[in-house]
Amino acid sequence: MQFSLIIPTLNEADNIDPLLTSIFSLNDLGNQFEIIIVDDHSADGTPDKIKQWQRTHNVHLVERNAHQPDLTASIIEGVAVAKYDVVAVMDADLSHSPEKLAALIQPVLANQYDITIGSRYIPGGDTIGWPFYRLWLSRAGGWLARAICDVNDATSGFFAFRKEFIHRITDNARGYKILLELLMTGGNQPLRVKEIPIHFRNRLHGTSKLSLSHHLAYLQQLIILAGGTISFHTASRFAIVGFLGVFIDVFIFQWLTGQGASLATAHISSFIAAASFNYTLNSKWSFRLHHAGHLQWNQFSRFLIVGIFAMLLRGAILAWLVYTWNIATEWAIFPAIIATAIVNYLGSAFYVFPRTKPAASTDTHWRIAAIGIVGFVILLRLVYISVAQLIPDEAYYWQYAQHMDLSFFDHPPMVAWLIWLGTTLAGHNEFGVRLGAFASGLIAMGYLYTFACNLYDKSTAMRSVLLLAIVPFGFAAGLAITPDAPLVAAWAATLYYLERALLANRSQAWFGVGIAFGIGILSKYTLGLLGIAALIFILVDATARYWLRRPHPYLAVLIALILFSPVIIWNIENDWASFAFQTTRVGKVHHELSTHKLLLQIAIMLTPVGLVAAAFALRSVTLSYCQREEVRKALFIIIFTGVPLAVFFVASVFGPLRFHWTGPLWLALIPTMAWMIGKRDQFKHAVNWLNTAWQPMIIVSLLTYAFILHYATLGIPGLPYQFLNEHYFWKEATAEVEKISDEIKQVTGETPVVVGMSKWSVASALAFYGNSHPPLEIRSRNLFGEHASMYSYWYPDESSIHQPILLVGMKPRALEKAGSPSENLENKLVNPGKINSRIIYRHDGIVLRTLYYRIAEGYRGSSINTDKRLSPQ
Structure with a gap:
C-alpha cells in the first residue's frame, strides 16, 4: 500500500517505541508507506526517540516551533511533505489500533471513498477505559457535529483521506478537530465517507492534551463551518452592546408600566428602542467586519425579521412569567430580555451578519435554518401552551376527559386519554390540557x-421536519389539543413502519404498523385511509404481494383491532351512533360541488407555496415511476398520498369538507417536497423559482403564528380584539357569567342553571374556566331539544326546570331560537327576559369581547323524544 501516515506528537516519548513497533510489524500494510511524525515542540525527548527510528525505517520527523501547539496545523504541515496521494492520521498515544490501518486506507486507495473514519460510535465500535465525563463530552461533540455532517464520530482522530482535500481547508483552520474541516470541504457536492468501527482505548502513558479551551475552540469551529460569525471577539462586543441596551430597555419598560401602559405596549415600545440602539452599535462595532459600513436594505430587513421574532417570543415569555408564575412585571422583564438576547445574537450571527468567507454550502445553510426554525417553533409552543387560553374545541375535549368513556359520539377516545394524562401530571390548566398535543408534535417530527x-x-429529513413545523396543519397539531394532534403523530408513525415493512421488507416493522395504526384510528377514523392505501400498494406492487402469504400483516390488523376495540364496544352499546355520524357527515349539509373549496383548504393547510410544491412533488414522483427510477419508492409515495387525496376529492363532489381534514395526508409527500428544495439545480426554472419562494413563505408563516399568539395572549397596541370577540376570551367571560349568576341568586335565592347556547362550545368553555364553589350547573342547548354532540349523552333532556335559567351565547340570535328555526325560546321558557349584553374587559382595561345573555324564571320542558340524542345530526 502506498500511503503517508501522519502522527502528531506532543510529549509522547513513552509511546513512540510501542506504536512504531506495532505498525511496522503489520504484514498487510506492505513496505511502500511512509510515516511522518510532526512534533509540536515536545519537552520530554520525543524528537530524540523519533530520530532513532528515522535512521532505520521510513520515518520522517517534522519539528514545529510555533508559539502555541496546534493539532490541525501539525497535520497540515505533515501533509505538505507527504509524497503519497492517500494520507492517514492517527494519534500517538496508542488509543488507535494499528491493526485497523489497512481497513481504513484500502477504500480510499481503491477510490471507493474520499474519506474513511475510524468510528467509536457505530455498531462494532466502542470506547474502553475513558472516564464518564470524557465519554460524555466526546459524544456531545459528535452529536453537535451531526447538524452539519453525516457521520457518527466527527471528532475521531483516526482517519484517511485523499491528499488533495487538504488544500480546500481554510487558512485559519486551527484546533484539535481537523476531520470536521475535511468533512466540510465538499461544499454542495457531498464527499463519499465511510465509517469503520474501531475499539478506542484510553492512553496508558502520558497525559491528555485536551482542556476546556479546546472544547470551546471546537464549538467555535462548528459554528464557523455552519456559516456563523460567532467568536469570542464578536460575542464579547455583542454582550457589551446588549448590556448597554438593557438599560434603555428596562428604563422605558418600567416607565411605561408605571404610567399604566399595558404589558404589550410597554414591552414592544422598550424593545424597539433598545433594538434600534443595539443594531446601530452591532453593525458598526460587533459585526463590523461583516458590515459594509453603510445601510444595506437587505441586511436591515433581515435585522427587522430577527427583531420581530425576538420581540414576539419575548411577549410570550413575559406572559408566561407574569400570568402563569405570577412574577412581578418589573422582575419578569429581565429573564425575558436574556432569552430574546440569545435569539437576537444567533439571528445576527447566522442571518443578519452571516460569515461569507468561507461560505457554507447551501445544504449546510438549510440544515442550520432547520435547527433554528424548528427550535423556535418548539419554544413558541412550549411557552404558549401555558399562557394562551383554550379555544372552545379544546375545552370540549377536556370535557371528554371529565366524562371518561370507551369512546365518544363524534370522535374516538385518544384525545380524552391524552388530556387525562396531561392534567393528571400537570393539573387542570392550559398546560396540562395541551401537554399531549406538545408531545404529539415532537413524536410526529421524530x-x-x-x-x-x-x-x-x-x-432531506431535516428539511422535512422544517416544513412540518411551518405548514399550518403541522404547527397547529403540536399546539392545540384536538384529535388532529395524536392523528398527525400516528399518521407519521404508520408511514414510517409501513415503509420499513413494504420497502425495506422488515418483518418486525409490521408490529409497529399494527400499534401505530391502532393508535391512529383511536385518534381519528381518518387514519383508516392509510389502511386502504396499504392494501392497494400490496396488490399493485409485485414484491409487496409476498406479504399476502405471510402472517405479519394479519397480525398487524389483529393488533390494530384489539387497540380499536373500545370504540367498537362503545358503538355496539350505543346503536352504532358514532360510525353512523361519521359516515353521514360528508355531503350531508349541502349536496354541492365543493372541489374548489377543497383546493382552498389545501392551500391553507400547506400554505400557497406548499400547495404548488406538492403539485410539483407529485409530478416528480410520477415521472420517476414512469421512467422506472426507484420505482417502488415512487409508487409508495404516489399511493400513500394519492389514495387519501382521491377520497377527499370524490367526497368534495357531494359536499363541503372540514378545512383541516386533508392535513395529515401530506406527510407522505413532504419528504419529496423537502428533497426538491435540496436539488434545485436539477429542475426547471419554475421549480427553482418555487424553491426560492420557500424562504419568504417560511418567514411569513412563522411571523403569522407568533403574531397571532401574541395578539391572543398580550394583544398588539392599536389593534382591537374584534377578530376574537365571539369564540375566545372565555376565561374573563366565565368570570362575568359567575358574577351574573351571583346577582340572580341574590334576587331569587336560587342558583341558576347556566345554558350555553351552542352545540358544545359555550358550555365547555364555561365548565373549564369556572371558579365558583360549588361549581355552576352548566348545560348545553340540547336542554331545548337540539342535538349537542356528547352533551346529549352527558345531560339528557329534562322535562322541566323550576330554578332560574341563565342563557349564554356568542351572538344575540343564539338566544332567540331553539329546537327548529321556527321555534322560539319564549314557548319553552318561563317568563324569559330580554337579551342583554355586557362588555368584557381584561384586567388592564382592554376591551376583549361582548357577552350576550338572557334570564328566565324556569324551563317548561321539551317535547322532543330523548332518543334524538342517538341521531347522527
Whole structure:
C-alpha cells in the first residue's frame, strides 16, 4: 500500500517505541508507506526517540516551533511533505489500533471513498477505559457535529483521506478537530465517507492534551463551518452592546408600566428602542467586519425579521412569567430580555451578519435554518401552551376527559386519554390540557425525520421536519389539543413502519404498523385511509404481494383491532351512533360541488407555496415511476398520498369538507417536497423559482403564528380584539357569567342553571374556566331539544326546570331560537327576559369581547323524544 501516515506528537516519548513497533510489524500494510511524525515542540525527548527510528525505517520527523501547539496545523504541515496521494492520521498515544490501518486506507486507495473514519460510535465500535465525563463530552461533540455532517464520530482522530482535500481547508483552520474541516470541504457536492468501527482505548502513558479551551475552540469551529460569525471577539462586543441596551430597555419598560401602559405596549415600545440602539452599535462595532459600513436594505430587513421574532417570543415569555408564575412585571422583564438576547445574537450571527468567507454550502445553510426554525417553533409552543387560553374545541375535549368513556359520539377516545394524562401530571390548566398535543408534535417530527431519512437522506429529513413545523396543519397539531394532534403523530408513525415493512421488507416493522395504526384510528377514523392505501400498494406492487402469504400483516390488523376495540364496544352499546355520524357527515349539509373549496383548504393547510410544491412533488414522483427510477419508492409515495387525496376529492363532489381534514395526508409527500428544495439545480426554472419562494413563505408563516399568539395572549397596541370577540376570551367571560349568576341568586335565592347556547362550545368553555364553589350547573342547548354532540349523552333532556335559567351565547340570535328555526325560546321558557349584553374587559382595561345573555324564571320542558340524542345530526 502506498500511503503517508501522519502522527502528531506532543510529549509522547513513552509511546513512540510501542506504536512504531506495532505498525511496522503489520504484514498487510506492505513496505511502500511512509510515516511522518510532526512534533509540536515536545519537552520530554520525543524528537530524540523519533530520530532513532528515522535512521532505520521510513520515518520522517517534522519539528514545529510555533508559539502555541496546534493539532490541525501539525497535520497540515505533515501533509505538505507527504509524497503519497492517500494520507492517514492517527494519534500517538496508542488509543488507535494499528491493526485497523489497512481497513481504513484500502477504500480510499481503491477510490471507493474520499474519506474513511475510524468510528467509536457505530455498531462494532466502542470506547474502553475513558472516564464518564470524557465519554460524555466526546459524544456531545459528535452529536453537535451531526447538524452539519453525516457521520457518527466527527471528532475521531483516526482517519484517511485523499491528499488533495487538504488544500480546500481554510487558512485559519486551527484546533484539535481537523476531520470536521475535511468533512466540510465538499461544499454542495457531498464527499463519499465511510465509517469503520474501531475499539478506542484510553492512553496508558502520558497525559491528555485536551482542556476546556479546546472544547470551546471546537464549538467555535462548528459554528464557523455552519456559516456563523460567532467568536469570542464578536460575542464579547455583542454582550457589551446588549448590556448597554438593557438599560434603555428596562428604563422605558418600567416607565411605561408605571404610567399604566399595558404589558404589550410597554414591552414592544422598550424593545424597539433598545433594538434600534443595539443594531446601530452591532453593525458598526460587533459585526463590523461583516458590515459594509453603510445601510444595506437587505441586511436591515433581515435585522427587522430577527427583531420581530425576538420581540414576539419575548411577549410570550413575559406572559408566561407574569400570568402563569405570577412574577412581578418589573422582575419578569429581565429573564425575558436574556432569552430574546440569545435569539437576537444567533439571528445576527447566522442571518443578519452571516460569515461569507468561507461560505457554507447551501445544504449546510438549510440544515442550520432547520435547527433554528424548528427550535423556535418548539419554544413558541412550549411557552404558549401555558399562557394562551383554550379555544372552545379544546375545552370540549377536556370535557371528554371529565366524562371518561370507551369512546365518544363524534370522535374516538385518544384525545380524552391524552388530556387525562396531561392534567393528571400537570393539573387542570392550559398546560396540562395541551401537554399531549406538545408531545404529539415532537413524536410526529421524530417519525417524519426517520421516514424521510429512509426515503432520501439526512439533509432531506431535516428539511422535512422544517416544513412540518411551518405548514399550518403541522404547527397547529403540536399546539392545540384536538384529535388532529395524536392523528398527525400516528399518521407519521404508520408511514414510517409501513415503509420499513413494504420497502425495506422488515418483518418486525409490521408490529409497529399494527400499534401505530391502532393508535391512529383511536385518534381519528381518518387514519383508516392509510389502511386502504396499504392494501392497494400490496396488490399493485409485485414484491409487496409476498406479504399476502405471510402472517405479519394479519397480525398487524389483529393488533390494530384489539387497540380499536373500545370504540367498537362503545358503538355496539350505543346503536352504532358514532360510525353512523361519521359516515353521514360528508355531503350531508349541502349536496354541492365543493372541489374548489377543497383546493382552498389545501392551500391553507400547506400554505400557497406548499400547495404548488406538492403539485410539483407529485409530478416528480410520477415521472420517476414512469421512467422506472426507484420505482417502488415512487409508487409508495404516489399511493400513500394519492389514495387519501382521491377520497377527499370524490367526497368534495357531494359536499363541503372540514378545512383541516386533508392535513395529515401530506406527510407522505413532504419528504419529496423537502428533497426538491435540496436539488434545485436539477429542475426547471419554475421549480427553482418555487424553491426560492420557500424562504419568504417560511418567514411569513412563522411571523403569522407568533403574531397571532401574541395578539391572543398580550394583544398588539392599536389593534382591537374584534377578530376574537365571539369564540375566545372565555376565561374573563366565565368570570362575568359567575358574577351574573351571583346577582340572580341574590334576587331569587336560587342558583341558576347556566345554558350555553351552542352545540358544545359555550358550555365547555364555561365548565373549564369556572371558579365558583360549588361549581355552576352548566348545560348545553340540547336542554331545548337540539342535538349537542356528547352533551346529549352527558345531560339528557329534562322535562322541566323550576330554578332560574341563565342563557349564554356568542351572538344575540343564539338566544332567540331553539329546537327548529321556527321555534322560539319564549314557548319553552318561563317568563324569559330580554337579551342583554355586557362588555368584557381584561384586567388592564382592554376591551376583549361582548357577552350576550338572557334570564328566565324556569324551563317548561321539551317535547322532543330523548332518543334524538342517538341521531347522527
